[in-house]
Amino acid sequence: MLVATLAASSAGVFAADPEAGRRKSEPCAKCHGADGNATIAGTPSLAGQPTFFTHWQLIKFRDGRRKDAQMSPFAANLSDEDMADLAAFYAAQRPRARSSAIDPAKAAAGRELVTRHHCASCHTPTLAGQKQVPRLAGQDLQYLLKLLRGFKAQTASDLDGTMTMAAQPLTVDEIENVAHYCASLRP
Ligand code: HEC
Ligand code: HEC
Structure with missing residues (x-):
């Protein structure tokens, strides 16, 4: 039973489709950038983030455990498959440095x-x-x-x-x- 569950869940992880994620990321692009490199100060870049990290943050936003007026509505209707695809897409993007004013x-x-x-x-x-x-x-x-x-x-x-x-x-x-x-x- 346990083995079957583990096999099923790891199959789920490997089934994540970055190309589907690219399509699903279209509504996200205006804030996070088309390739996950945001340019708006205060808005995080997603490019190169580990897949589990992005997936878990989306789960938290969807469930209301993490709240943000701008971000929460965009996570509200995501399925688990959507989240996995989005996370795989952003993990595969090359991160660029932000133009922060560093002291x-x-x-x-x-x-x-x-x-x-x-x-x-x-x-x-x-x-x-x-x-x-x-x-x-x-x-x-x-x-x-x-x-x-x-x-x-x-x-x-x-x-x-x-x-x-x-x-x-x-x-x-x-x-x-x-x-x-x-x-x-x-x-
Ligand atoms: C209207 C602007 C906007 C849109 C559209 C948007 N987001 Fe966000 N997102 C934000 C902001 C702002 C934050 C930071 C929230 C905070 O300060 O806690 C954020 C945070 C996140 C985080 C957490 C990143 C981290 O480093 O903690 C993830 C993951 C994320 N967004 C994914 C997405 C995805 C996927 C979509 C599209 C389905 C999307 N966002 C659409 C504005 C947006
Ligand atoms: C024991 C492990 C651990 C240590 C040590 C740790 N972190 Fe973290 N950090 C995490 C985890 C896990 C998260 C994601 C938390 C979440 O959203 O659930 C995180 C999130 C963050 C974030 C939010 C980034 C984002 O994109 O959302 C910042 C900033 C951060 N850590 C900075 C630091 C700094 C600076 C230190 C050292 C002073 C530090 N961390 C030490 C585990 C750690």
Whole structure:
């Protein structure tokens, strides 16, 4: 029974169709960019994000566990297959750096904080993300700041609580520094 369930679910993962995802991403393009590289400050790029990460964020938006006035309506009617196809499409797109205004002194201070707080243990050494953990490298500065402040305040939606816990030791200034560092990295 268990084996059958696992086989069925892994078949589901491999059935994800990036080309179908490209078609389904048309309504998303005006905010996230046709290839998942957004240009609107505060709106995240999706290109190169791990498939599990994108899939899980869409599930959370659909179920109302993560809320955003702009984003939530676009997840409300997605099927699981739609989410898998969209996640596969965005994972296959090449991420580009955002045009964030980076303060080099803040980025340098942020680099030390990222080392001290072992952000790489989950986000990977290049901060490219893996599984349910997002890419941070080259993401939009305003978006990184918003999410980190939300995790610190324990108001951001968090799948398993690990990110809320990881943000607790950071002060207001340190959150700025860390965000500048992540945004400064080549994706
Ligand atoms: C009207 C603009 C808009 C449209 C259209 C839109 N989104 Fe979004 N999306 C946003 C914004 C803004 C956020 C950030 C929300 C927040 O601050 O928590 C977001 C967040 C996301 C996230 C989370 C990314 C992360 O790094 O946490 C995913 C995944 C996502 N959108 C996928 C999609 C998909 C797939 C579609 C199309 C079906 C879509 N979006 C359509 C504006 C939009
Ligand atoms: C124990 C694992 C873990 C550690 C350590 C960790 N993170 Fe995360 N992080 C996650 C996971 C998982 C998510 C996705 C949370 C969710 O939405 O469910 C996340 C999400 C984020 C996001 C939101 C990005 C987006 O696109 O939505 C930012 C920003 C972030 N982490 C920064 C950091 C920084 C900076 C550090 C170090 C101070 C750090 N993380 C340490 C696991 C971790």
